[in-house]
Amino acid sequence: MKEATVLDIFCGAGGFSEGFKQQGFKIVMGIDSWEPAIKTFNHNFGLNCKTKNVLEIARSIDEIEQLPDTDLIIGSPPCVNFSSSNRSGKANKSSGIQLIKAFLKIVAVKAYKPNSKLKAWLMENVINSANYVNDFYTFRNLGLSEWARLNGLNPNKKAIILRGNEKIINAAEFGVPQMRKRLIFSQILHSDKRIVPNRTHKSPEEAVDLDPFITLGCIKKSLPEPNKELSNYIVKDILYKGIQIKLSELSDHFYDTGLFECEWKQSKFLKTNHPYMGRMAFPENDNKPSRTITATNIGTSREAIIYKSEFNRKGNGEFRTPTIRELASLMSFPITYQFMGSEGIKCKLIGNAVCPLVSNALALAIRNEFGLTSLRALIINEKPDLTGINNLNTYSPKEFKNNPRRNKGSRFRRHPFKDGNITITMSNYDIKNEGQNNGVWMTSIQYGNGHGFPSYNIPDGLYHRLGKTIQSYKNGMKFLEIIHNDFLNKIGSSKLLQELYESQMSLGATLEPTKLIEELGLIINDLEVDDDYFFQNGQEIFKGKSKVPLKQLYALYAINLVVTFANKS
Numbered sequence: 001m002k003e004a005t006v007l008d009i010f011c012g013a014g015g016f017s018e019g020f021k022q023q024g025f026k027i028v029m030g031i032d033s034w035e036p037a038i039k040t041f042n043h044n045f046g047l048n049c050k051t052k053n054v055l056e057i058a059r060s061i062d063e064i065e066q067l068p069d070t071d072l073i074i075g076s077p078p079c080v081n082f083s084s085s086n087r088s089g090k091a092n093k094s095s096g097i098q099l100i101k102a103f104l105k106i107v108a109v110k111a112y113k114p115n116s117k118l119k120a121w122l123m124e125n126v127i128n129s130a131n132y133v134n135d136f137y138t139f140r141n142l143g144l145s146e147w148a149r150l151n152g153l154n155p156n157k158k159a160i161i162l163r164g165n166e167k168i169i170n171a172a173e174f175g176v177p178q179m180r181k182r183l184i185f186s187q188i189l190h191s192d193k194r195i196v197p198n199r200t201h202k203s204p205e206e207a208v209d210l211d212p213f214i215t216l217g218c219i220k221k222s223l224p225e226p227n228k229e230l231s232n233y234i235v236k237d238i239l240y241k242g243i244q245i246k247l248s249e250l251s252d253h254f255y256d257t258g259l260f261e262c263e264w265k266q267s268k269f270l271k272t273n274h275p276y277m278g279r280m281a282f283p284e285n286d287n288k289p290s291r292t293i294t295a296t297n298i299g300t301s302r303e304a305i306i307y308k309s310e311f312n313r314k315g316n317g318e319f320r321t322p323t324i325r326e327l328a329s330l331m332s333f334p335i336t337y338q339f340m341g342s343e344g345i346k347c348k349l350i351g352n353a354v355c356p357l358v359s360n361a362l363a364l365a366i367r368n369e370f371g372l373t374s375l376r377a378l379i380i381n382e383k384p385d386l387t388g389i390n391n392l393n394t395y396s397p398k399e400f401k402n403n404p405r406r407n408k409g410s411r412f413r414r415h416p417f418k419d420g421n422i423t424i425t426m427s428n429y430d431i432k433n434e435g436q437n438n439g440v441w442m443t444s445i446q447y448g449n450g451h452g453f454p455s456y457n458i459p460d461g462l463y464h465r466l467g468k469t470i471q472s473y474k475n476g477m478k479f480l481e482i483i484h485n486d487f488l489n490k491i492g493s494s495k496l497l498q499e500l501y502e503s504q505m506s507l508g509a510t511l512e513p514t515k516l517i518e519e520l521g522l523i524i525n526d527l528e529v530d531d532d533y534f535f536q537n538g539q540e541i542f543k544g545k546s547k548v549p550l551k552q553l554y555a556l557y558a559i560n561l562v563v564t565f566a567n568k569s
Contacts, residue, residue, distance in 0.1 A: 004119075004372070007031075007068055009054055009075035009103055013339060013349035014041045015331065016074050016124065019359025021045065022378040023367055028068045031057070039340040040349055043385065058102035061147055064109045069117040072366070073110060075103045076124040076354050093132045100125070100133055105142040108159040111189055112151065120366060122186040122195060124354050127168060130183055135163035161187070165194040173199045174361045175239065176332040177214040178290040182354075184362065188369055195369070197361035214239070217286030219329045225310045226254055226323050230395060237335045239357065240380055249384050250335060251391045252346065253325035256398035258309050258317030259299040262504040263404065265514065270302035275415065275423055275446065276453065283308050283319060290330045295351035297321050297343075316400035324350070324392060332357040336384040343392055403504045409437050412501050412513055416521030416555050419530075420548050421448055424555040426517060426563060428498060431455050441494055441563045445542065445556070456543055458556070460564040466541070466557045473534065473550055475527040482523055483558050490516065491562050493569035516562060524554050 004025045008017045011030030021027055030041040033053045042049055054077075057063040077099040103123060110118045134141065137160045139148035145155035165187050171180040174197065186195040202210040222238035224247060235250050237243035259267075271280040283306050284290065294303055299321045309320040322330070324346045328337060332355045339346040360378070367374070413431060415423040423446045429435045431444050432455040443458040470476040492500060492510040500512035511519065532550040541556070542548045 004072060004366075004370075005068070005070040006072045006074060007070040008041075009073065009106060010077050010099070011041050011049075012037045012076065013353045014044055015333065015353030015356050016076055016122075016359045017041070017045060018333065018337065018356040019354070019361070020072070020074065020363040022356065022360050022380055023363035024372075024375050024379055025072065025363060028070055031067075036341040036345045037349060040338070043338055043340060043388070044381070054102050054106075055098065058105045061109065064106050065113075067106065067110070069110065071117060071119045073107050073118060073121045074124075074359070075122075077103050078352070079126040079129060096129065097132055100129070101137070101142060104137055104160045105144065108137075108139065108142055108144060109147065112148075112153060112159065114151065118189060119370070120186065120188045120195065122184060122362060125183050125185075127181055127183045130166060133162055136161045161192070167194060167196055169197070169358060171332070171355045171358050172203075172213045172289045173201050174355075175200050175211070175214060175357045176289070176330075176355045177216055177219050177239075178293060178330050178332075178355070179288075180292045180355060182358070186362070188366075193369075195362055195365050197358075197365040200361070213289050215287055216284055216290040216330065219290075219326065220286065220307070223253065223326060223329065223335075224250070226256065226320075227310045227397070228254065235335060237329075239329065239332055240334050240378065242377070243334055243336060243380055243382060245335060245384060249386070250325060251338060251384060251386060251389060251393060252328075252343075253323045254393040254395050255323065256311065256317070256394070256396070257297075257320040257323055258311060258313070258398050258400070259306070259319055259321065260400060260403055260504075261315040261318065262514070263299045264306060264319040265518075266300045267302065267304045267306055269414070269514075273415070273418060274302060275413065275418075275425070276448070277302070282306065293327055293330055293351050295348040297327065297347040297351075311397055317398060327351070331355050334380050336381045338384055338386065338389050340388070341390060346392075406502045406504060408502060409498075410502055411437050412498075414514055414517040415446075416517050416524060416559075417551065419551050422446065422542070422545075422548060422552050424552055424559055426513065426559045428501075430457065432457055437498075439494060439498070441497065441566050443556070443560045443563045447544075454543075458560055460560070460567055462541075463557045463560040463564065466553065466560075469534075470553065470557060473553070474529050474532050476554075479524070479527055479554055479557075483561065487519070487523065487558070488561070488565070490519070491565050491569075494566045496569075497566050517559075520555065520558050520562075524551050524558075527551075527554070529554070 005028045006020050006025045007028055008030045011032045017027045027045050030049050031052050032038050033051055035051050038049055038051050107121045136158045138156050139159045140155045148155045162185050165185055167184050169182055169184050171178050201213050202208050233247040234244050235247055268282045271282045305322050306319050309317055311317055327350045331350055339349050411429050413427040415425045425444045427442050428437045445456045447454045490509055490511045497513050506512045529550045533547045534550045534553040535547045
C-alpha cells in the first residue's frame with residue numbers, strides 16, 4: 001500500500017475519516033443521506049460527494065460496483081435504535097439491523113469480488129448493538145446468494161464474521177477528553193485478525209506507564225472563555241500539538257449558551273434528586289473526562305452537559321451548556337474542523353460522530369499491521385476554512401425575555417428529597433399506573449430507588465391525621481407554624497398550578513409547583529431533623545415500615561396539604 005485509500009460509509013460529519021486522514025490515508029469518498037453531513041464532509045476533506053442512501057445502494061449490485069474500490073472501508077451505521085437511552089432501550093431494533101446489514105453487504109461484495117483491492121474494514125456502533133447482530137453473516141444472509149454463485153462462491157459460506165472480531169473501546173483511553181464507550185468490529189482480510197489499537201491514556205487508578213486521562217477541565221482551560229472579547233490572542237489546540245490559530249479564526253465558540261433558570265433547575269433536579277436513578281454532578285466535574293456527548297445540547301435533561309457560566313449572573317443565565325466548539329473538542333475534533341448548519345444541526349453532527357483520536361489510533365494500528373512507515377507528524381488542517389460557514393460567534397450576551405413554555409397538559413412529578421430509600425411525591429398524574437394528567441393533583445409514596453418499585457397513592461386530607469403526631473416530634477410545632485402561615489399562602493388552585501407549571505413562572509405570591517416543592521425541601525432541611533425518625537407504632541401511614549426518616553413525615557404532611565388545598569380550590 002503506497003497510498004492507502006478509504007471509503008467511509010455513513011460518514012456523518014467525518015470523524016471516522018478525520019482520524020485516518022491524520023495518519024496519512026487518502027479519503028476517497030464519504031456516503032451519507034443527510035445533506036448537512038455531506039456538506040460538512042466535503043468542506044473538511046476537499047471533496048464533492050453527493051448525498052446517497054446506503055440502503056438504496058445496497059439493493060443493487062451495480063450500485064455497489066460503482067463505488068470506488070479502496071484499501072479500507074470504514075463505517076458507522078446510525079446507532080440510535082440500539083442506544084439504551086432511546087425509549088429506555090425499548091426502541092425497534094429492526095431498522096438498525098437493516099443499516100448494519102447494508103454496510104456488511106457492501107463490504108462483502110468489495111471483499112470477495114475478483115481481484116479485490118480491499119484489505120480491511122471497520123464498523124463502529126454502540127455496545128448494545130452486539131446483542132442484536134449475528135455472530136456471522138453468510139452470502140445468503142446478506143441477500144447475495146445469486147451473486148455468490150456467479151462468482152463461484154457457496155451462498156452458505158461465512159462472508160462476514162463479527163463474533164470474535166469486536167473490541168469495546170473507551171475513547172478516554174486514546175486521548176479523547178470524554179468517557180465514551182463504543183464497539184468496533186473489524187477484520188484484516190488476509191489474516192482474519194481484528195484491529196486492536198494501543199492505548200495511550202489511563203485512569204488515575206491504573207499503575208501503567210501511560211499519560212493520564214485528559215479531563216473536561218483541561219479542554220475548558222485550553223479554550224478562551226466564551227465571553228472573551230476579540231483580541232490578538234492565540235488559541236492553541238491542547239489535543240493536537242502545533243495547531244494554533246488566531247482568536248478571530250476560532251468559530252462557534254464566542255456566543256452565550258446561558259440557560260433560563262427553569263431549564264437548568266430541571267436538569268439539576270434530575271441529576272441530583274432523580275426519583276429512581278443515581279446522583280450525578282451539577283455542574284460538571286472538571287477533574288474527570290466529560291460524560292458521553294450526545295446529539296442534542298438541551299439544558300433540561302439528566303444527560304445535559306452543564307457548566308457554570310462565565311457571565312456574572314444569578315438565576316437566568318447562571319449556568320450554560322457547552323459551545324459547539326467545546327463539544328467538538330470534547331469529541332477530539334481539531335479546532336480547525338468546521339461544521340455546516342445551525343447550532344442544533346452542528347450539535348447532532350458532533351454527537352453522532354466517531355471520535356477522531358479513536359479512529360486515529362485504529363488507523364495507526366493498521367499502518368503498523370501493513371508495515372507502513374510512521375508519520376513524522378499528523379496530517380491536520382492547520383488553518384480553518386470559514387468560507388460558507390454559519391459561524392455562531394456573536395461576542396454578545398444573551399437576553400432572557402420570556403421563559404420557554406411547556407406543552408399544554410404536561411405531566412408534573414417532583415419530590416423534595418430522597419431519604420431512607422423513600423420519596424414523597426406531588427404529581428398531576430397517577431404514577432403507580434403511569435396515567436395521564438387528568439387535572440387532579442396527587443400525593444404518593446415510593447419505596448426504593450429503581451423504576452417499578454412500590455408506589456402508594458395517598459388520599460387527600462390525610463394531613464389532618466398527621467398534625468397531632470407531628471407536634472410531638474422535634475421542631476414539629478415550628479414546622480406546622482411555617483406551613484400554615486407563609487407557605488399556605490403560596491398554593492394556587494389545581495387549574496392555576498397547571499397553568500403556572502406550563503408557563504414555568506410564578507404569579508405574585510403563588511408559586512409554580514416546582515418552586516413549591518423546592519421551597520418545601522428548604523423548609524424541612526432547615527429544621528435540622530436529618531438524624532431523627534418517625535416510629536409508626538402500629539400506624540399504617542407508611543406501609544410495611546416500622547420507622548421512617550422524620551423528614552419524610554413532614555414532607556408527606558406538607559405535600560398532602562398542598563394537593564388537598566389545590567384540588568378543593
